[in-house]
Amino acid sequence: MSKIIIENSIVESNERINSNVYLLKVTSPEIASQIGVGQFCNIKVSDTDYPLLRRPLSICDVEDDKLFFLYQVVGVGTEILSRKMKGDRLNILGPLGNGFNIQDDFETAIIVAGGIGIAPFPFLIKKIMNKNIITYVGFKTKADIIDYGLKNCKYSTDDGSLDFKGTCVDLLKSEGKTLNSKCKIFACGPNSMLRNLKEFCSDKNITCEVSLESVMACGFGICQGCAVESKNDDNYKLVCKDGPVFNINEIKI
Amino acid sequence: MDINLSVNIGKLKICNPIILASGTVGYGEEIAKFLELSKIGAIITKSISLKPRKGNPPQRIVETPSGMLNAIGLANVGLEEFITNKIPLLEKFNSTVICNIAASSIEEYVECTRTLNDFDIIKAFEINVSCPNVREGGLIFGNDLSAVGKITNQVRAATEKTIIIKLSPNNSQISEFAQVVKDEGGDAVSAINTLVGTAFDINTRKPIIKNITGGLSGPAIKPVALAKILEISRKINIPIIGLGGIMNWKDVIEFMIAGASAVQIGTVNFINPFAAYEMIEGIANYCISNSIKNISELTASYQL
Numbered sequence A: 001m002s003k004i005i006i007e008n009s010i011v012e013s014n015e016r017i018n019s020n021v022y023l024l025k026v027t028s029p030e031i032a033s034q035i036g037v038g039q040f041c042n043i044k045v046s047d048t049d050y051p052l053l054r055r056p057l058s059i060c061d062v063e064d065d066k067l068f069f070l071y072q073v074v075g076v077g078t079e080i081l082s083r084k085m086k087g088d089r090l091n092i093l094g095p096l097g098n099g100f101n102i103q104d105d106f107e108t109a110i111i112v113a114g115g116i117g118i119a120p121f122p123f124l125i126k127k128i129m130n131k132n133i134i135t136y137v138g139f140k141t142k143a144d145i146i147d148y149g150l151k152n153c154k155y156s157t158d159d160g161s162l163d164f165k166g167t168c169v170d171l172l173k174s175e176g177k178t179l180n181s182k183c184k185i186f187a188c189g190p191n192s193m194l195r196n197l198k199e200f201c202s203d204k205n206i207t208c209e210v211s212l213e214s215v216m217a218c219g220f221g222i223c224q225g226c227a228v229e230s231k232n233d234d235n236y237k238l239v240c241k242d243g244p245v246f247n248i249n250e251i252k253i
Numbered sequence B: 001m002d003i004n005l006s007v008n009i010g011k012l013k014i015c016n017p018i019i020l021a022s023g024t025v026g027y028g029e030e031i032a033k034f035l036e037l038s039k040i041g042a043i044i045t046k047s048i049s050l051k052p053r054k055g056n057p058p059q060r061i062v063e064t065p066s067g068m069l070n071a072i073g074l075a076n077v078g079l080e081e082f083i084t085n086k087i088p089l090l091e092k093f094n095s096t097v098i099c100n101i102a103a104s105s106i107e108e109y110v111e112c113t114r115t116l117n118d119f120d121i122i123k124a125f126e127i128n129v130s131c132p133n134v135r136e137g138g139l140i141f142g143n144d145l146s147a148v149g150k151i152t153n154q155v156r157a158a159t160e161k162t163i164i165i166k167l168s169p170n171n172s173q174i175s176e177f178a179q180v181v182k183d184e185g186g187d188a189v190s191a192i193n194t195l196v197g198t199a200f201d202i203n204t205r206k207p208i209i210k211n212i213t214g215g216l217s218g219p220a221i222k223p224v225a226l227a228k229i230l231e232i233s234r235k236i237n238i239p240i241i242g243l244g245g246i247m248n249w250k251d252v253i254e255f256m257i258a259g260a261s262a263v264q265i266g267t268v269n270f271i272n273p274f275a276a277y278e279m280i281e282g283i284a285n286y287c288i289s290n291s292i293k294n295i296s297e298l299t300a301s302y303q304l
């Protein structure tokens, strides 16, 4: 594993993309030179003890010495982050965790993302431009849709306000008859979505890697807060250190 | 000016008073990516039990105002795996190691201590009688004066090395426990372990932590920790290792003034893994500015 760095990064921009999703760009040369697809950073959003813990965000994209994060405002930490402006400093810990494996033998990448689960994929897509890519993205409703950095998108909405009505996994199922062993699925989203996907993958016998989320404190394996149940040995794995990317069959979702 | 940062706790001498707290740095592997462990006073292992424990089901932690609740459930590799795989690693780091032991019976405490006593790298034992997150052992012992006395007495018989009993704040008279530890031959106490707490999700009305309650740590508990240390310091003549919410070097000084001979840092490692370095530098500078030659002069120097 690469070295873990703590870097005082400088905010370049923090742009609102829709009602509660933002795209943050920071200059962070050391981390940018090290970070891989599907890894994450743990960000201190304030200089005080409130909020106390860092907030984990997936790496969304990297350009030269800049890191990009795509995040949804859900609580106090992300709300404070959304008020950061150009020139502000952010203390960032990273790169953390194990990312997606793009070395193995596949011809088509099927990306399946629910809502803010699209966050890790722009960087992945950049790194696998030589493959066929199909992206299935699901949102609650038309107004939530984001296609930042994605490629060859097929949309679903829970309320049917745009394109397919249902979840992105339903959409994949409805179109997925032609999937074969040269396909590999990369997924991120709510656990309910990942559970459905797991069934589909084992039916079709397709390799699938998922990026998981869990509440965590440290992000590098010392607090043991982010446990997920392992499929194989009835033990727990840590999202931060053993993941956040797992083979979908490795874990109980 | 030459500053002496070293302190003694029982037979144990450490190069500075900053100790990494149990359960917040595993067995050293991950934190060693940030710190040269030989430069830190000591490292205390995650609680070791006779058999491995997989820990509690998630959700295990949640942030609360200026603190966090955890119910990890003493997840640890167990005695055997600790000896085969973790001790060699700790030897490589060249650090002063204090081994923390958790158990569900007095016999288990004794067996772990006796087995680990043979390893030179382990310089002291910290006996955890105060984990709030497991049913057996843990707090059941921590709240029972005679059990704490028996455990101290029996562990004493199993080792010559320094014994530190880690006390719970979840009782009304912590000094009575410190007295028992002293009477039964313990060398020191550490105070405090986490405070029992909980938090609810107002939409589902369920506790956020699967275990229902967890242990509160971080700056939120600092005033409680200081009061408990002061209580012990005023009543009982026993070395105290202070902990609970220490975030920076000023907190370290404050804990020493309140009665601590050394301190442990826990939650802060999650946020700033370099914290130990910053504290060592900060307290050294404080000593210079205040013409303090030996940091131990600060211990219990309160002016009430």
Ligand SMILES: Cc1cc2nc3c(=O)[nH]c(=O)nc-3n(C[C@H](O)[C@H](O)[C@H](O)COP(=O)(O)OP(=O)(O)OC[C@H]3O[C@@H](n4cnc5c(N)ncnc54)[C@H](O)[C@@H]3O)c2cc1C
Residues within 6 Å of the ligand: A040, A051, A055, A056, A057, A058, A059, A069, A070, A071, A072, A073, A074, A075, A076, A077, A078, A079, A116, A119, A120, A212, A213, A214, A215, A216, A239, A244, B063
């Ligand atoms: C490895 C990893 C990568 C992540 N990547 C992204 C990303 O790219 N974009 C993004 O928008 N979000 C991402 N998240 C989730 C993000 O970390 C949380 O939304 C954030 O920490 C919430 O902080 P808050 O203070 O705003 O909310 P809080 O006030 O702390 O909590 C609000 C809600 O968010 C939930 N929550 C809190 N912390 C986490 C957490 N660590 N993981 C999941 N849910 C949490 C709480 O249970 C609660 O329901 C990621 C999480 C992990 C573990």
Ligand SMILES: Cc1cc2nc3c(=O)[nH]c(=O)nc-3n(C[C@H](O)[C@H](O)[C@H](O)COP(=O)(O)O)c2cc1C
Residues within 6 Å of the ligand: A223, A224, B021, B022, B023, B024, B046, B047, B070, B072, B074, B100, B128, B131, B166, B192, B193, B194, B216, B217, B218, B219, B221, B243, B244, B245, B246, B264, B265, B266, B267, B268
């Ligand atoms: C995630 C976590 C795990 C812990 N595990 C242990 C443990 O295994 N054994 C133990 O004696 N104390 C354990 N503790 C308690 C700490 O060692 C310490 O007493 C407490 O966190 C207060 O210090 P702090 O506020 O500096 O964190 C744990 C604390 C945390 C936050």
